[in-house]
Amino acid sequence: MVAEAISGLSALKSAFDIAKGLKDIDNAARRNAAVIELQEKILTAQAAQADLAERVRDLEAKVTSFETWEREKQRYELKPFGTGVAYFLKPEMSNGEATHQLCANCFARGKKSFLAKHPTNAASQALGTNRTYDCSDCKAKI
Ligand SMILES: [Zn+2]
Structure with missing residues (x-):
């Protein structure tokens, strides 16, 4: 779970750096390549976020199960x-x-x-x- 969070944050940091540099690129081909790289970083961050959200749902279900069993006991x-x-x-x-x-x-x-x-x-x-x-x-x- 920590690895997914670090991966997502790293991808977001890279995306931010790429976005900051876009304004300084005057060559269209280089700018398009940077935009594509930016989109890849955003997709990586979204995938990491989705993994984290799924993990949170799984853990919440486990906590609910433990709480239910504690009451039942x-x-x-x-x-x-x-x-x-x-x-x-x-x-x-x-x-x-x-x-x-x-x-x-x-x-x-x-x-x-x-x-x-x-x-x-x-x-x-x-x-x-x-x-x-x-x-x-x-x-x-x-
Ligand atoms: Zn038994």
Whole structure:
């Protein structure tokens, strides 16, 4: 990003110097060549500016994403869960959402991944015991 800024400023400085010298050129061919060089410098500066604007947009999107995740994180708390831990939705922060748990591994990586019940076999399913919870993203089992 700094390189693009320096490139753009350098092109603008060159363009300014060329523009200042144009008035002193009395030869039409040399003046036309200087105008063409001036246009190239202006295009270089515009391209650098466009690169910078795109980079700023990308960074703004990342900041918004981080801010959104920071707000979302506050809605959960880490609790023991089965043989491990999981993030539970705080009742006071549910906003009408059903109770659910999030994978602690994915949560630590800034990702909201729901844990889903997975019965180990038909018998345990019928008894409602020995269930595991799977993360659909990192495949962790609890
Ligand atoms: Zn996960």
